[in-house]
Amino acid sequence: MSRLPVPRLRSNSPDRIHAPIPGPSIPSGSSLKRKAVPDDGEESNPLKKQQRLLQPSRIRTNLSQSTGTDSKALTKPRAPNLATTNRSTRGTSAPPPQTTARTVSKPPSATLRSTRPAPTLKNSAADVGANARLATQLDLERDAVLDLQQDKQALLSRLTASKELELKRRTELTIASEEMDNLRKRYSDQIAELEINLQKKERFLREAQEDLLSLRRDVERERETVISLKGKLQSQENAQIILTAENHSFQSQNTVLQTELAQQSRRIADLTLQHESDQCKVDEMTTEAMENELIRRKLHNMVQELKGNIRVFCRVRPVLSSDISASGSQLSEKAAPLRDEITADMAFPDCRDHKEITLASSSQSATGRERQENYSFVFDRVFEPHSTQAEVFEEISMLAQSCVDGYNVCIFAYGQTGSGKSFTMEGGSTDATQGMIPRAVAQVFRASEDLRSKGWEYKIEGQFLEIYNETVNDLLGKYDLDGKKHEIKHDPKTGSTRVTDITVLTLHSPTQVQALLSSAQSRRSVASTLMNERSSRSHSVFTLRITGSNPGSGENCEGSLNLVDLAGSERINVSLGNGLNDKDRVKETQNINRSLSALGDVISALGEKGDKHIPYRNSKLTYLLQNSLSGNSKTLMILNLSPLASHLNESLTSLRFATKVNNTTLGAARKQARSS
Numbered sequence: 001m002s003r004l005p006v007p008r009l010r011s012n013s014p015d016r017i018h019a020p021i022p023g024p025s026i027p028s029g030s031s032l033k034r035k036a037v038p039d040d041g042e043e044s045n046p047l048k049k050q051q052r053l054l055q056p057s058r059i060r061t062n063l064s065q066s067t068g069t070d071s072k073a074l075t076k077p078r079a080p081n082l083a084t085t086n087r088s089t090r091g092t093s094a095p096p097p098q099t100t101a102r103t104v105s106k107p108p109s110a111t112l113r114s115t116r117p118a119p120t121l122k123n124s125a126a127d128v129g130a131n132a133r134l135a136t137q138l139d140l141e142r143d144a145v146l147d148l149q150q151d152k153q154a155l156l157s158r159l160t161a162s163k164e165l166e167l168k169r170r171t172e173l174t175i176a177s178e179e180m181d182n183l184r185k186r187y188s189d190q191i192a193e194l195e196i197n198l199q200k201k202e203r204f205l206r207e208a209q210e211d212l213l214s215l216r217r218d219v220e221r222e223r224e225t226v227i228s229l230k231g232k233l234q235s236q237e238n239a240q241i242i243l244t245a246e247n248h249s250f251q252s253q254n255t256v257l258q259t260e261l262a263q264q265s266r267r268i269a270d271l272t273l274q275h276e277s278d279q280c281k282v283d284e285m286t287t288e289a290m291e292n293e294l295i296r297r298k299l300h301n302m303v304q305e306l307k308g309n310i311r312v313f314c315r316v317r318p319v320l321s322s323d324i325s326a327s328g329s330q331l332s333e334k335a336a337p338l339r340d341e342i343t344a345d346m347a348f349p350d351c352r353d354h355k356e357i358t359l360a361s362s363s364q365s366a367t368g369r370e371r372q373e374n375y376s377f378v379f380d381r382v383f384e385p386h387s388t389q390a391e392v393f394e395e396i397s398m399l400a401q402s403c404v405d406g407y408n409v410c411i412f413a414y415g416q417t418g419s420g421k422s423f424t425m426e427g428g429s430t431d432a433t434q435g436m437i438p439r440a441v442a443q444v445f446r447a448s449e450d451l452r453s454k455g456w457e458y459k460i461e462g463q464f465l466e467i468y469n470e471t472v473n474d475l476l477g478k479y480d481l482d483g484k485k486h487e488i489k490h491d492p493k494t495g496s497t498r499v500t501d502i503t504v505l506t507l508h509s510p511t512q513v514q515a516l517l518s519s520a521q522s523r524r525s526v527a528s529t530l531m532n533e534r535s536s537r538s539h540s541v542f543t544l545r546i547t548g549s550n551p552g553s554g555e556n557c558e559g560s561l562n563l564v565d566l567a568g569s570e571r572i573n574v575s576l577g578n579g580l581n582d583k584d585r586v587k588e589t590q591n592i593n594r595s596l597s598a599l600g601d602v603i604s605a606l607g608e609k610g611d612k613h614i615p616y617r618n619s620k621l622t623y624l625l626q627n628s629l630s631g632n633s634k635t636l637m638i639l640n641l642s643p644l645a646s647h648l649n650e651s652l653t654s655l656r657f658a659t660k661v662n663n664t665t666l667g668a669a670r671k672q673a674r675s676s
């Protein structure tokens, strides 16, 4: 409805209805008021009061004319519905309330009449004058009334004209209102349709606005994305610039490198040619080295054979402080003379080759005369008491090389109890006092490592056992000694010897051996609590098995190194003096003596020509070492001697046994030997 065409309605606007009525202007109310409001002097003047009595009718007339029902005809006609509220208010506003003021001063005429005073004769003269003045005034008033009546007449005429005009306009307004209604009826469908369309369009507009809003948000987001992408693009461009610069630099480097590469390629080609020619030389040299190695082995073996496949070293241990204290004196000032006193009369006359040892013994003849006897023994090498472990090993290190070359080597330590066998074989805890076993193992590892460059690969295994009372015990086993029965097996095809259920450890470094020796020593110590001096009463055999192969030459070899610490070789009467259980000790000693003499017998038999029977089976020891004593095997016996005079007879027995061994020839070469 609010969208109806407005201009036409505005043509009937109440503004026009309230337009001032044309005509002469009505004098301001002040003229009427002026006449209605009593003057200050009137209350005191009776004439004025009398005149005022006449005024009510005049005023009433005026008022009735001005505020009569006619004025209601000026009420604004009802505004058309389409007009706004304001317009309606304006259209129906009442004319200005001018007439209200006029009703204020309506005097009560009855009151005036009752209060009028009655005339008297006494006052006649004054009254005449007063009457004259009153008459004059009355005339004036009449004139005024006439004027007023004329004014009233004019106003009535104007009022009539206004009413007519109003009527006319009302009529026009009614007609216009009717036209409006007609128009509204005629266009109501269109308006409704337009309104629906309008609503649709408004909805469409709303949706479009929402879409627009969403699109704006999208655009905003896209703008932010674009800004961020621009930032990234900028940084990428910067990075690209840097990369381009780097690329240029790399390209130039690449060019330089390409040039260098070309030079290097030429050098490589030259070197390849050189390498090929060198490789041919290397191959030739390798073949030569192999041949040389073979020759070396043969020569080495020849040297060993020339030295003798059975050799005997003699080593005299120093006098120990324990020897001196055992002899009865602990005082140091007496120690030196006592040392001489307890020391046997030994001499080492061969200062150049160190091969001879002489012992002097004095005894009384049947006639009571003092008799001096000298004994001289010659061995492959004699070590004096001050000799070190390193000096002893220097002489036997070549045997370690032989076992790496595939030979069987046996090193025995022979001697009476306390002569230094264990010290020689196992040694002390320091590097300087290391015995033959750890030194030989280290030498084997060194030799195998050296041969690695000539294509040899080696596997080194170790076992450690003892033979006590003709029983084999595993010194590296998990169980207590004597816990398991071990048997000795020989393989005639390969010439190798195996002991059943014995612990065989693969050795990767020489340092492992020291741990094995300690472990074996502790096991023997446990056994010692049960049987006194176990280590002295049993043979211990440390075996190193070295298996080598050379894939280049197709050669294989297997050698073994047996390091044997023999039981004490003392005579039975000596042992009996120390033991608590003499029966056991006698049995121990008999077994020891039997095995030692079996060893001597085997060595003697080996030295004899012809197919003589070799009594290996006479003892566990010789049976175990069967393959290491026969053929091209190398055997070394280290005879350990006590320096004490009290052990002289035992020393002489040991020296005689060693001489017997020393005179034996094993294999191809025969040794030169001397004996007393």
Ligand SMILES: Nc1ncnc2c1ncn2[C@@H]1O[C@H](COP(=O)(O)OP(=O)(O)OP(=O)(O)O)[C@@H](O)[C@H]1O
Pocket: 316, 317, 318, 320, 385, 415, 416, 417, 418, 419, 420, 421, 422, 423, 424, 533, 535, 536, 537, 567, 568, 640
């Ligand atoms: N060359 C040496 N230098 C210094 N001390 C030595 C030497 N030889 C042996 N000894 C010492 O002599 C003592 C006895 O030596 P060892 O135990 O080796 O004799 P053994 O013959 O093995 O005796 P057993 O048969 O009882 O085992 C030990 O205290 C040892 O340290």
